[in-house]
Amino acid sequence: MRHLLSAADLSLAETTRVLDLAEEMAQVQARPVKKLPALRGRTVVNLFFEDSTRTRSSFELAGKWLSADVINVSAKGSSVSKGESLRDTVLTVASMGVDALVIRHHASGAPGQVVGWFEASGIDAHVLNAGDGTHEHPTQALLDAFTLRRHFRRTEPDRDTFDGLVVAVVGDVTHSRVARSNVALLRTLGAEVVLVAPPTLMPSGVGSWPVATSTDLDEVLPEADAVMMLRVQRERMSGGYFPTPREYTVGYGLTRDRLARLRPGAAICHPGPMNRGLEISADAADAAGSLILEQVAAGVAVRMSVLYQLLGGEDLPTNRGDH
Amino acid sequence: MAETGTAASRLVMDADQIARACARMAHQVLEANRGAAGLVVLGIPTRGVALAERLAAAMTEVEGVPIPVGSLDITLYRDDLRRHPTRAVGRSRLPAGVDDAVVVLVDDVLFSGRTVRAALDALGDLGRPRAVRLAVLVDRGHRELPVRADHVGKNLPTRSDERVSVRLAEVDGVNEVTITAGPGESGDEPGRAS
Amino acid sequence: MSEGQPGEVLVVGADLAGAGRADLLLRDGRLADPATAGAGAERVDADGLVALPGLVDLHTHLRQPGREDAETVASGTSAAARGGFTAVLAMANTDPVTDTAEAAEHVARLGRREGHAQVVPVGAVSKGLAGAELAELGLMARSAAAVRVFSDDGHCVTDARLMRRALEYVRAFDGVVAQHAQDPRLAGRDACCHEGDLSGRLGLPGWPAAAESTVVARDVELARLTGSRVHVCHVSTAETVEVLRWAKGRGIDVTAEVAPHHLLLTTDEVAGYDPTYKVNPPLRPAEHVTVLREALADGTIDAVATDHAPHARHDKEHAFAEAAFGMLGLETALAVVLETLVLPGRLDWAGVAARMSTTPARIARLAGQGRPLALGEPATLTLVDPAARAVVDRAASASLSRNNPWHGRELPDPVVATFWAGRATYRRG
Numbered sequence: 001m002r003h004l005l006s007a008a009d010l011s012l013a014e015t016t017r018v019l020d021l022a023e024e025m026a027q028v029q030a031r032p033v034k035k036l037p038a039l040r041g042r043t044v045v046n047l048f049f050e051d052s053t054r055t056r057s058s059f060e061l062a063g064k065w066l067s068a069d070v071i072n073v074s075a076k077g078s079s080v081s082k083g084e085s086l087r088d089t090v091l092t093v094a095s096m097g098v099d100a101l102v103i104r105h106h107a108s109g110a111p112g113q114v115v116g117w118f119e120a121s122g123i124d125a126h127v128l129n130a131g132d133g134t135h136e137h138p139t140q141a142l143l144d145a146f147t148l149r150r151h152f153r154r155t156e157p158d159r160d161t162f163d164g165l166v167v168a169v170v171g172d173v174t175h176s177r178v179a180r181s182n183v184a185l186l187r188t189l190g191a192e193v194v195l196v197a198p199p200t201l202m203p204s205g206v207g208s209w210p211v212a213t214s215t216d217l218d219e220v221l222p223e224a225d226a227v228m229m230l231r232v233q234r235e236r237m238s239g240g241y242f243p244t245p246r247e248y249t250v251g252y253g254l255t256r257d258r259l260a261r262l263r264p265g266a267a268i269c270h271p272g273p274m275n276r277g278l279e280i281s282a283d284a285a286d287a288a289g290s291l292i293l294e295q296v297a298a299g300v301a302v303r304m305s306v307l308y309q310l311l312g313g314e315d316l317p318t319n320r321g322d323h
Numbered sequence: 324m325a326e327t328g329t330a331a332s333r334l335v336m337d338a339d340q341i342a343r344a345c346a347r348m349a350h351q352v353l354e355a356n357r358g359a360a361g362l363v364v365l366g367i368p369t370r371g372v373a374l375a376e377r378l379a380a381a382m383t384e385v386e387g388v389p390i391p392v393g394s395l396d397i398t399l400y401r402d403d404l405r406r407h408p409t410r411a412v413g414r415s416r417l418p419a420g421v422d423d424a425v426v427v428l429v430d431d432v433l434f435s436g437r438t439v440r441a442a443l444d445a446l447g448d449l450g451r452p453r454a455v456r457l458a459v460l461v462d463r464g465h466r467e468l469p470v471r472a473d474h475v476g477k478n479l480p481t482r483s484d485e486r487v488s489v490r491l492a493e494v495d496g497v498n499e500v501t502i503t504a505g506p507g508e509s510g511d512e513p514g515r516a517s
Numbered sequence: 518m519s520e521g522q523p524g525e526v527l528v529v530g531a532d533l534a535g536a537g538r539a540d541l542l543l544r545d546g547r548l549a550d551p552a553t554a555g556a557g558a559e560r561v562d563a564d565g566l567v568a569l570p571g572l573v574d575l576h577t578h579l580r581q582p583g584r585e586d587a588e589t590v591a592s593g594t595s596a597a598a599r600g601g602f603t604a605v606l607a608m609a610n611t612d613p614v615t616d617t618a619e620a621a622e623h624v625a626r627l628g629r630r631e632g633h634a635q636v637v638p639v640g641a642v643s644k645g646l647a648g649a650e651l652a653e654l655g656l657m658a659r660s661a662a663a664v665r666v667f668s669d670d671g672h673c674v675t676d677a678r679l680m681r682r683a684l685e686y687v688r689a690f691d692g693v694v695a696q697h698a699q700d701p702r703l704a705g706r707d708a709c710c711h712e713g714d715l716s717g718r719l720g721l722p723g724w725p726a727a728a729e730s731t732v733v734a735r736d737v738e739l740a741r742l743t744g745s746r747v748h749v750c751h752v753s754t755a756e757t758v759e760v761l762r763w764a765k766g767r768g769i770d771v772t773a774e775v776a777p778h779h780l781l782l783t784t785d786e787v788a789g790y791d792p793t794y795k796v797n798p799p800l801r802p803a804e805h806v807t808v809l810r811e812a813l814a815d816g817t818i819d820a821v822a823t824d825h826a827p828h829a830r831h832d833k834e835h836a837f838a839e840a841a842f843g844m845l846g847l848e849t850a851l852a853v854v855l856e857t858l859v860l861p862g863r864l865d866w867a868g869v870a871a872r873m874s875t876t877p878a879r880i881a882r883l884a885g886q887g888r889p890l891a892l893g894e895p896a897t898l899t900l901v902d903p904a905a906r907a908v909v910d911r912a913a914s915a916s917l918s919r920n921n922p923w924h925g926r927e928l929p930d931p932v933v934a935t936f937w938a939g940r941a942t943y944r945r946g
């Protein structure tokens with residue numbers, strides 16, 4: 001793995017490798033000495049064009065626990081406003097001699113463009129997509145898969161894939177990079193995916209995605225082995241996507257009443273941060289089947305695993321197309 | 324020494340010899356430790372784990388108390404990570420804490436000593452054992468670091484370009500140790516120097 | 518500015534826009550009887566070449582004044598001449614905006630002084646392109662710049678009442694309003710990818726076809742109401758073509774242009790998030806490209822206009838959604854038309870002459886351009902080699918910018934020479 005730009009790029013074998021290694025990395029979290037020497041001497045830069053304390057700290061810890069040198073560069077408000085192009089910004093950072101660039105950007109496709117500019121300039125740094133616009137957030141999908149796999153293994157210890165399982169992804173799919181990455185990864189793992197949203201929040205062309213779609217959450221819930229609730233932004237109301245928050249909650253929220261419709265043992269996920277009371281009720285967030293806190297804990301282990309996959313071996317020469 | 328296998332490889336330990344070596348080492352460990360107190364047996368994947376389980380089972384039978392046994396993967400502590408493509412990492416399963424324990428590291432072949440060095444580093448990050456002992460099935464010489472085994476199944480002088488292969492029933496279906504002549508990697512598992 | 522040879526040029530054996538082979542004598546800026554050619558006349562062997570009236574581009578961005586780092590009147594018209602153009606209409610979204618007579622005359626003067634082609638300023642419809650109040654359309658028309666085409670291109674005139682007033686007002690001086698059709702409520706400033714499968718997958722804000730066709734539908738109704746003529750810029754969708762067919766069938770005075778990139782490139786080019794392919798309106802799926810080609814061939818779309826949009830490198834080196842919109846087009850326009858329509862036999866040379874010279878000149882009310890290649894007419898023509906081909910090299914461009922979507926592609930390389938009022942503004946080799 002040279003870069004990690006998209007969950008859709010990961011095969012089942014690669015995904016399994018990442019998740020298995022994350023299990024090993026997770027043990028480090030419980031140790032008194034939270035350190036592994038594997039990435040000693042490597043430099044990782046977190047280049048975040050969007051605020052995100054949670055994801056950025058997660059990457060920072062992941063790198064540091066692997067003994068890498070990690071620095072955070074907040075580029076929020078730079079580039080466009082200062083007239084410096086994105087290309088200039090990333091080449092400047094990379095020319096300091098970084099081994100990996102973890103990049104979060106508000107525009108879809110930015111990390112892929114960065115890879116193109118690096119290759120054209122002969123820069124070898126690995127690029128890790130920490131979330132690009134509404135396009136993808138591959139490490140989120142990996143930590144969701146990690147958490148779900150552990151959950152399913154509690155009743156089926158030998159489960160390696162999600163074959164035969166139904167996962168419902170509910171909410172603002174159109175604007176969700178978490179949804180796109182999860183659809184790709186869940187499908188790779190063999191799950192059946194159902195997207196549930198009001199028609200205005202379904203992406204254009206969703207008919208060609210390898211998923212089922214529904215506008216009726218109540219019909220889908222009893223069939224689901226896991227429900228992934230997406231964050232809905234109140235700002236979407238000003239775009240006229242739905243009339244009021246209360247109408248959204250009645251139609252698409254995981255309310256206390258809806259909890260009863262879930263199968264016993266069904267998992268509840270949310271990528272956070274939650275709008276308690278809007279897309280997810282407090283009861284659901286704290287329910288027995290809720291994996292939300294586990295998801296948060298899984299983030300560091302999964303990101304350690306990914307950083308190791310990218311940086312833990314020999315430096316390969318720049319190879320166009322090798323991502 | 325019986326001679327079987329291909330023309331280029333010869334058998335140096337058969338199933339019987341391996342079994343007796345394991346039994347002997349189990350007794351030696353208990354003797355050196357004056358009993359089972361504080362013992363934690365950790366095998367280094369892959370075949371070290373099978374050997375560790377055999378030793379622990381033998382010790383458990385002698386002592387009548389269960390001896391904690393597990394695995395310690397050292398891949399992330401290797402000193403040659405950056406010379407190869409990203410290596411797969413094995414499982415670490417610690418049956419008990421290592422603080423103040425007498426940790427018995429178990430591996431199949433002792434060669435350069437670098438694997439043991441990595442294992443000591445890994446143990447250091449896990450806690451502070453009271454003591455660390457090393458039990459290996461085969462010591463083939465050619466140490467590159469000042470490491471020695473406390474308990475050895477068989478001392479096997481080798482040329483550095485020969486290849487020592489340990490096969491155990493739990494992993495390979497048979498129990499035997501063979502030497503293959505000619506240029507090759509040191510150690511049996513791909514790319515793993517012991 | 519004198520370029521090329523003063524004195525006579527005798528073009529021998531050119532195919533006159535498909536009408537048959539003849540000789541052409543260029544003397545004192547006009548076409549004279551070839552039999553009277555002097556001994557010192559420069560002979561140009563045009564065997565195998567086609568002569569077209571000089572091409573006229575209804576839609577160019579010259580960027581001067583304001584963004585001389587991206588293009589100037591000199592560099593832009595130099596690119597135009599290379600592409601076989603002898604006249605370009607320079608859009609008003611400069612800095613300052615061309616919304617007064619003074620601004621229009623400034624651009625016209627720049628053109629006279631430094632242009633390698635005739636530069637005709639386009640006047641804004643609304644002050645500052647803000648879409649609120651009419652700009653001084655009449656003063657611009659009366660000025661030395663003689664503005665006849667008005668456009669807020671870059672922005673859509675969304676206010677129906679303002680559009681109606683503009684359409685009515687320009688009738689007084691035979692002007693035309695050229696609309697950039699984009700309903701901002703359906704396709705806002707962020708919209709950058711045809712709304713469809715790809716935009717949903719890539720997570721790019723979608724630009725639905727309906728955002729264009731609904732505006733065109735409204736504007737043709739306004740043209741009908743006012744009895745005025747209206748022109749549609751850069752038609753990009755099959756839906757708009759349907760509206761145009763309906764309107765023309767009703768006798769509504771509407772004309773339309775299509776850009777070369779919409780005749781060949783599809784939205785799939787955007788899959789790699791390369792800002793070179795970011796343009797407004799966006800590239801569309803193949804079904805639309807097919808309909809646009811048919812429409813240009815059958816005359817539903819009247820003209821090819823380049824929408825040549827140079828950008829400094831740093832304005833394109835951003836994330837796709839934040840990069841500037843636009844592509845270069847002057848030097849490759851004829852090549853693309855050749856490739857997509859002439860070579861497959863959908864359009865002949867007379868058709869090319871109509872769509873790239875005569876009709877645009879008529880829409881813009883440009884005297885002296887798009888004239889027949891006949892005795893006494895201006896010596897404004899382009900010599901074209903239908904067979905030559907080359908791989909496009911963006912570095913070998915007369916434009917100051919490099920945002921060229923054709924780089925690396927093998928296309929016809931037709932333009933051999935361009936003459937404007939008798940003087941050679943471009944010669945190959």
